[in-house]
Amino acid sequence: MAMQAPVSITDKWKDATYGSHILYLEGHNDINNGQISFRTEEGDIWIRRAFMGWEETTTEDFIRISMDGEKLEGSGVVPAEWPLHTELYRMRQDINCLIHSHPPNAMVFSATELPLRAITHDATPIMNTARFTLTTNTVTNVGVAREVAQAMSNSKTMLLKNHGIVAVGKSIPETICWAIALENACRLQLLAESAGVPYKWTEGDEIKVKSKIIFGRTAIQEYWAYWCRKVNRSRNRGEVG
Numbered sequence: 001m002a003m004q005a006p007v008s009i010t011d012k013w014k015d016a017t018y019g020s021h022i023l024y025l026e027g028h029n030d031i032n033n034g035q036i037s038f039r040t041e042e043g044d045i046w047i048r049r050a051f052m053g054w055e056e057t058t059t060e061d062f063i064r065i066s067m068d069g070e071k072l073e074g075s076g077v078v079p080a081e082w083p084l085h086t087e088l089y090r091m092r093q094d095i096n097c098l099i100h101s102h103p104p105n106a107m108v109f110s111a112t113e114l115p116l117r118a119i120t121h122d123a124t125p126i127m128n129t130a131r132f133t134l135t136t137n138t139v140t141n142v143g144v145a146r147e148v149a150q151a152m153s154n155s156k157t158m159l160l161k162n163h164g165i166v167a168v169g170k171s172i173p174e175t176i177c178w179a180i181a182l183e184n185a186c187r188l189q190l191l192a193e194s195a196g197v198p199y200k201w202t203e204g205d206e207i208k209v210k211s212k213i214i215f216g217r218t219a220i221q222e223y224w225a226y227w228c229r230k231v232n233r234s235r236n237r238g239e240v241g
């Protein structure tokens with residue numbers, strides 16, 4: 001088998017910029033947008049700088065940080081929620097990307113005690129979404145971040161009460177998928193709840209079967225490619241970038 005060339009850091013910045021623009025187009029906006037970070041093959045952690053809209057992100061907006069949140073490379077302000085990232089990377093060797101955002105439907109859903117149900121296909125891969133209820137505050141403290149990481153030890157997604165979401169994955173495209181799936185699932189379940197009539201959801205083995213088909217490796221690559229094309233069209237119109 002031929003050796004695969006390592007993905008260069010330039011490609012990672014490019015993907016994380018696409019990821020930021022995708023989050024904008026898929027409704028993850030908030031005045032305090034959140035962060036996307038990634039870990040390289042060398043173990044370096046890069047995080048999007050603070051205080052900018054998802055849609056404004058460029059490939060120059062990533063800062064390399066130490067495991068203590070110290071700025072090592074790049075310019076701009078290191079986001080105050082850096083401990084959320086470092087503690088999850090410390091605990092989860094299986095992940096290389098983390099998204100923390102404040103999308104409206106997931107925020108409203110996180111304020112309820114409704115169990116998350118697989119009403120639509122989107123929700124099937126995130127049925128083990130963890131819930132964090134210790135605080136509604138931003139995660140700027142290493143101790144709280146450790147609690148988040150602990151609560152997320154077996155999940156790829158989390159709802160932070162009255163705060164937002166966390167999604168983790170092996171790659172940037174995969175993590176984008178989980179972040180979007182969670183916000184969509186919350187939006188559609190809130191819609192079902194508001195219909196005022198009983199509703200049904202996918203259960204048992206069917207969840208696994210559907211998840212495998214709809215979010216298999218090839219499907220994730222194709223969804224990512226589609227979202228990137230969508231971003232390109234928006235870039236051409238001058239809406240992002």
Ligand SMILES: [Zn+2]
Pocket residue numbers: 034081100101102138139163164
């Ligand atoms: Zn936050």
